[in-house]
Structures are given as structure tokens and as C-alpha cells.
Amino acid sequence: MMNEMEAVRYSEFGGPEVLKVERVKRPEPKEDEVLVRVHSSGVLPIDWKIRQGWMPMPVHFPVIPGSAFAGVIEKVGASVTEFKVGQEVFGRTSNGSYATYTTVSIDTIALKLESIGFNEAAAISGGATTAWQVLFNDGNVKAGDRVLIHGAAGGVGLFAIQFAKWMGAHVTATAGPTNLEYVRSIGADMVIDYTSTQFEKVVQDMDFVLDTVGGETLEKSWSVIRKGGVLISIAGQPSLERAQEKGVRLIKPSRAFAKKDLETIAQLMDEGKVKGFVGQKFSLHEAAQAHELSQRGHGRGRIILQIVE
Structure with a gap:
């Protein structure tokens, strides 16, 4: 159905086995948001730490994990003028990115440059933005x-x-x-x-x-x-x-998220001054395996859920 989507969700804290792929209602963007067809989602260590119940933050079940993503705008909110349907974007959402669609504030996305693939772009928010923040904004x-x-x-x-x-x-x-x-x-x-x-x-x-x-x-x-x-x-x-x-x-790492950092990093990658790193790729249905790998550590690059082949 047109108003449904696939999403990874969990309804209790626990190991990777609590992650389930379910059909859920597709979200509608608020007036300052866009609806994005997610092509790739980054798998960050904080995703499984939240799932384990290790983070001191409020959690409302069921949870769609993930924040780092790249995809294509499917619909724009009523007051959005900066972006339009069909544009390729990347960034960070607070509404979960382990799904075929997500809604996201226009303040936390940037246009994806053609030279950067969806998987690479999904690795920027989380890995690259954290590195940039701690080195230059904080340190x-x-x-x-x-x-x-x-x-x-x-x-x-x-x-x-x-x-x-x-x-x-x-x-x-x-x-x-x-x-x-x-x-x-x-x-x-x-x-x-x-x-x-x-x-x-x-x-x-x-x-x-x-x-x-x-x-x-x-x-x-x-x-x-x-x-x-x-x-x-x-x-x-x-x-x-x-x-x-x-x-x-x-210095405690800041949680602040600057859109201009996304744009600067993408520009450095476009100019060949910085390379993106995609580690192992998994499908949406393999999210549990992706979390297992992330928890083991010792990998290279960012683990990615490739949602659109």
C-alpha cells in the first residue's frame, strides 16, 4: 500500500535479536520537514547502545533505530522552499533511518553532490560530522x-x-x-x-x-x-x-549538529581532499547482523544498511 513502508523496529531493550522488520504507516512531513525515500542508512555505535538500554535518554517504544542517512526527497512540508521533490540529500534524522522512508527537518540535511554515492553520503553524518565537531568545533x-x-x-x-x-x-x-x-x-x-x-x-x-x-x-x-x-x-x-x-x-563532545559542516565535508570529498569509507553493507532485513558486527568493533569504515540496491 502507498501509505505503508518497511521499517526495522524494536519494542524492548535487548540484543540484536529484538530488531524486527515490520510494515508500518509511512510518516507525513511536518511543515518544516521533508519526506525522504531512504537509499542508505549508516549503522552507528550509538544505535545499538540505545537498543541495549545503555544510554541515559528517554526512549518511547516501538523504536525505529538510526539517524544517519542518504536518499531522495519524496514530499516537502507546507513551508519548505529550500528543497524540492526529487533532490538527493543526506544528513541526520531524529525519526529513525532504518526504514524505506523517514521524515527529517530541513535544518539537518544538505544536498548530495553527484560525485558522492548514497552509501558514502550516509557515512558522513555520524562518522565525518563527529570527527569534524570534535577536532574543530570542540577541540x-x-x-x-x-x-x-x-x-x-x-x-x-x-x-x-x-x-x-x-x-x-x-x-x-x-x-x-x-x-x-x-x-x-x-x-x-x-x-x-x-x-x-x-x-x-x-x-x-x-x-x-x-x-x-x-x-x-x-x-x-x-x-x-x-x-x-x-x-x-x-x-x-x-x-x-x-x-x-x-x-x-x-572537553565533552558537543551534540550540536551544524548543517554547514555537512556542506563543507561534502565539498572536501567532491574536491578529492577527503575520502569516504564504507565498510560492510547489509540489507534492511539484515539489521541484526549489522548490529552484531558493529558491537564486535575492530572493523574498518562505516557499516551501511543499503536499502535501495
Whole structure:
């Protein structure tokens, strides 16, 4: 039926098995929204953390997971003049993106350039935008800074390396053995195999550390930051007391979402200065497998649900 769509939903917290594909009513855009036919959706770690019930945020069941997407505008709200039906867009929705359709505010989407595929575009919101925000909006990384990126082969890390290099920083990256050459090939000046080398013994006086791993990696990072340096973790809760004791600036990553960042990143990709990274691709009906893979970690690039072949 024309007013229905397929969507992945869950009605209770739990493992990947709670994800079910269901036929549901297709949403209607509010006056400042557009309805998008979703072609690709990014699978972000926060998607499965919310599904597990690990995030301190209100959840109203049933939930359609996902926020990062790319697709084609199917319908525009009454007051929308900036976009029109048929345009290819990408960005972030708060209404779920693991579905054949989603509604989204025009404030959180941008036009997709022809040179960028739908899968690549879906990897921008989440991976690339997070990297951009923490490096420049939060961390104020500049040319000449010594930057350490943990989890450099992940959806955020791969973009963080490229953005930091584009800005003129010196980049040290930690990654697993199968990703070392890849991480080096996209610009890292020094690459450390975390399985065989203790980074804290070979790195020191960093101006900026981006932790996407958490746990022990985060704890060991205190010793490699210079006094007055910056630590941002998107995977843990660093200790404020420790930061004060070490003289390190601890910055909590902002949740702000800037449309201009989407447009800037897309332009850099169009100019060939930054590459997008699509990891493994799954269909909408394979969302549970996609979550299992994301939870295991150690992958390369962004996992994608390819909804339109």
C-alpha cells in the first residue's frame, strides 16, 4: 500500500535479536520537514547502545533505530522552499533511518553532490560530522598540532585522520595489524599497532588526543598529553579530577549538529581532499547482523544498511 513502508523496529531493550522488520504507516512531513525515500542508512555505535538500554535518554517504544542517512526527497512540508521533490540529500534524522522512508527537518540535511554515492553520503553524518565537531568545533585543532587518534580505522577515526592532516596537524594513529597500511595510506604520519606496541611508551607531549575506544586505552592516554593539551573521548567518561591533576583540558563532545559542516565535508570529498569509507553493507532485513558486527568493533569504515540496491 502507498501509505505503508518497511521499517526495522524494536519494542524492548535487548540484543540484536529484538530488531524486527515490520510494515508500518509511512510518516507525513511536518511543515518544516521533508519526506525522504531512504537509499542508505549508516549503522552507528550509538544505535545499538540505545537498543541495549545503555544510554541515559528517554526512549518511547516501538523504536525505529538510526539517524544517519542518504536518499531522495519524496514530499516537502507546507513551508519548505529550500528543497524540492526529487533532490538527493543526506544528513541526520531524529525519526529513525532504518526504514524505506523517514521524515527529517530541513535544518539537518544538505544536498548530495553527484560525485558522492548514497552509501558514502550516509557515512558522513555520524562518522565525518563527529570527527569534524570534535577536532574543530570542540577541540580547535590547528596547523602544527600533534594529534593522537585512537581507533583510527573506525567510522570516526578515518575521517579524523584526514581532517587533521588537511588542517596541517601531525597525526599519530593507533589501529590493529590488518588496518595499519590503510591508516597510513590516508595520511597518518605515525601508525602504532596497538596489539604489539604500548602507545604510551612511544608517544608523548600530544596537543590533542581523540579517543574512540574507551576503557584501558582512555586511561593510558593521560600520560601522553602535554600540560594544557586537550582530551576528548566519544567512548568513555574521562575523570575531571584526573584532568585537573594533569593540567589537561577535558572537553565533552558537543551534540550540536551544524548543517554547514555537512556542506563543507561534502565539498572536501567532491574536491578529492577527503575520502569516504564504507565498510560492510547489509540489507534492511539484515539489521541484526549489522548490529552484531558493529558491537564486535575492530572493523574498518562505516557499516551501511543499503536499502535501495
